Amino acid sequence: MTEYILLRHRDIPHLDQLEVYLQHGGFEAFKKVVTTQTPQQVIDNIKASGLRGRGGAGFPTGVKWSLLTKNVFPRYVVANADESEPGAFKDREILENNPYQFLEGVMIASYAAQANLAFNYLRGEFADLAAKLEANVAELRAHGWLGENLFGTSYSLEIRNHLGAGAYICGEESALLESIEGHRGQPRPKPPFPADKGLYQKPTVINNTETLTNLPLIVARGPAWFRTMGTASSPGVKIFSLSGSVNRPGNYELPLGTTFRELIEKHGGGAPGGRKVKGFIPSGASSPVLPATDEILDCPMDYESVAQKGSGLGSASVIVFDESVDVVWLAVKIARFFKHESCGKCTPCRVGMRLMLEMLERLYGGEGQPDDLRQIERLGAIIQRGSLCGLGQAAPNAILSSLRHFRSEFEAHL
Amino acid sequence: MLTENYSAEVEAILARHPGDQKEAATLPLLYLAQKAYGYLSLDALIEVGALVGQTPAEVASLAGFYSLFRLHPGGRRRVQICTDLPCALRGADKFAEELCANLHIRLGETTADGEFTVEAVTCLAGCRNAPLFQVQDADGIHYYEGTPEQPLTVDAVIGILDKLRL
Numbered sequence: 001m002t003e004y005i006l007l008r009h010r011d012i013p014h015l016d017q018l019e020v021y022l023q024h025g026g027f028e029a030f031k032k033v034v035t036t037q038t039p040q041q042v043i044d045n046i047k048a049s050g051l052r053g054r055g056g057a058g059f060p061t062g063v064k065w066s067l068l069t070k071n072v073f074p075r076y077v078v079a080n081a082d083e084s085e086p087g088a089f090k091d092r093e094i095l096e097n098n099p100y101q102f103l104e105g106v107m108i109a110s111y112a113a114q115a116n117l118a119f120n121y122l123r124g125e126f127a128d129l130a131a132k133l134e135a136n137v138a139e140l141r142a143h144g145w146l147g148e149n150l151f152g153t154s155y156s157l158e159i160r161n162h163l164g165a166g167a168y169i170c171g172e173e174s175a176l177l178e179s180i181e182g183h184r185g186q187p188r189p190k191p192p193f194p195a196d197k198g199l200y201q202k203p204t205v206i207n208n209t210e211t212l213t214n215l216p217l218i219v220a221r222g223p224a225w226f227r228t229m230g231t232a233s234s235p236g237v238k239i240f241s242l243s244g245s246v247n248r249p250g251n252y253e254l255p256l257g258t259t260f261r262e263l264i265e266k267h268g269g270g271a272p273g274g275r276k277v278k279g280f281i282p283s284g285a286s287s288p289v290l291p292a293t294d295e296i297l298d299c300p301m302d303y304e305s306v307a308q309k310g311s312g313l314g315s316a317s318v319i320v321f322d323e324s325v326d327v328v329w330l331a332v333k334i335a336r337f338f339k340h341e342s343c344g345k346c347t348p349c350r351v352g353m354r355l356m357l358e359m360l361e362r363l364y365g366g367e368g369q370p371d372d373l374r375q376i377e378r379l380g381a382i383i384q385r386g387s388l389c390g391l392g393q394a395a396p397n398a399i400l401s402s403l404r405h406f407r408s409e410f411e412a413h414l
Numbered sequence: 415m416l417t418e419n420y421s422a423e424v425e426a427i428l429a430r431h432p433g434d435q436k437e438a439a440t441l442p443l444l445y446l447a448q449k450a451y452g453y454l455s456l457d458a459l460i461e462v463g464a465l466v467g468q469t470p471a472e473v474a475s476l477a478g479f480y481s482l483f484r485l486h487p488g489g490r491r492r493v494q495i496c497t498d499l500p501c502a503l504r505g506a507d508k509f510a511e512e513l514c515a516n517l518h519i520r521l522g523e524t525t526a527d528g529e530f531t532v533e534a535v536t537c538l539a540g541c542r543n544a545p546l547f548q549v550q551d552a553d554g555i556h557y558y559e560g561t562p563e564q565p566l567t568v569d570a571v572i573g574i575l576d577k578l579r580l
Contacts, residue, residue, distance in 0.1 A: 087537070088539060126539075249542040337498055337537075
């Protein structure tokens with residue numbers, strides 16, 4: 001039985017209580033970096049660990065931090081807890097059950113970035129959770145782990161929880177910054193990147209909840225320990241959110257490089273009713289669908305291997321569908337989501353997803369036109385190429401890949 | 415007026431977002447106005463705009479952008495069921511339909527007693543526990559969900575709603 005790294009509350013009951021977290025080494029890593037390491041040493045350590053962003057992009061965390069524009073202050077750290085991708089429910093489990101490890105991660109990242117103010121941006125639906133985290137932050141302040149001159153040094157830090165109000169796009173980092181500033185969550189053109197001009201036009205680091213939760217143990221145990229898990233290019237463990245047509249949906253913390261087969265069959269118990277798994281989406285609604293062939297099922301879940309199969313590991317939100325599912329129905333569901341969540345800034349995404357949904361609904365309703373499949377492909381390409389941010393660029397992914405892998409099911413509706 | 419009936423809350427929100435970060439107080443103030451009035455009327459938008467130095471049109475563009483704000487009156491509580499793909503694969507559409515039939519409404523409508531407006535919403539980050547829903551009312555937002563082993567049933571939800579009615 002191996003230990004949990006991120007979902008440590010499953011090993012240690014009541015880890016969401018401060019005294020329990022302290023009994024298990026809580027805040028020693030933060031104290032260690034503030035009192036014995038320079039910010040550059042922390043960055044170098046995280047770089048050496050090979051930790052990559054767990055929100056979806058898989059960008060090396062230490063490298064991201066080192067891109068901050070030199071000698072410009074104040075700087076900000078922003079935790080992205082806007083978890084809204086259909087199929088993703090890992091950050092919520094961390095925040096609900098292991099909040100201090102996450103907060104300690106925010107604090108370590110803030111020290112590394114030399115930021116004195118960190119924001120934790122939570123989706124508006126997490127209002128109860130935000131209230132709890134506010135209480136956690138107040139406790140840390142009362143214990144002297146947040147505030148002025150921490151541990152007798154010149155370093156000061158505050159954490160502020162900030163609630164969104166219902167918008168998937170705010171998980172996109174520049175839209176998130178706009179939202180914190182009190183604007184509509186619409187992405188900014190890049191460059192400039194947030195590391196240069198982020199929150200209030202100041203250098204800003206934005207990291208996902210799960211990414212940050214990795215930091216305390218990497219600091220405490222060292223980069224070499226972290227690299228004993230996972231693969232050479234994707235080290236560490238990952239929380240895989242498994243949902244849809246499986247017997248045991250849930251969050252599974254497994255080493256990166258575990259196969260889809262192990263996740264879906266061994267942990268998830270396969271599809272209900274003895275049905276056959278037809279396919280899955282490896283990273284929530286925004287990633288391309290993969291058919292459940294033997295070759296794909298045996299693919300290791302690391303960033304490079306899944307990309308080679310024509311999809312992406314992203315946030316590792318694996319949505320499974322079995323042989324009873326009509327793939328055109330699935331495409332309608334995905335199109336409806338993105339039509340609703342398009343922020344409206346770019347016409348190809350705003351109007352395109354509306355047209356895409358209309359076409360798919362017509363097809364699903366049995367009134368498809370002979371030219372529809374070609375039109376879906378053409379429209380999808382326009383949306384992908386003509387949108388500013390990742391939402392629009394990814395919105396047609398699952399639809400176009402469904403059409404590619406399961407074309408006969410679409411044709412059956414014509 | 416918020417400044418009269420919720421003066422302490424307004425001051426706390428404005429104090430948290432001082433100086434050139436004043437606009438950042440808009441979302442928290444919209445939440446407060448919605449709590450106070452049940453929905454965001456034009457008067458409420460004007461009031462919030464005055465507090466943060468924005469025009470009613472600017473505030474309205476925010477209120478319309480974010481889905482947790484409501485610009486029209488409705489039931490006292492919004493029952494919001496996730497019907498996105500992962501939940502739908504576990505029966506969320508049928509669940510929503512049966513719940514509505516039980517309440518003698520269609521999805522998007524309000525019960526005859528004005529208590530509940532039932533809506534379909536996008537992912538709530540609880541896919542493993544599908545079907546699930548949230549209730550949004552003057553007290554805030556609360557989640558209701560079962561477990562993979564014991565998912566919520568329509569009967570159980572009717573019981574939950576009856577308790578909320580009290």
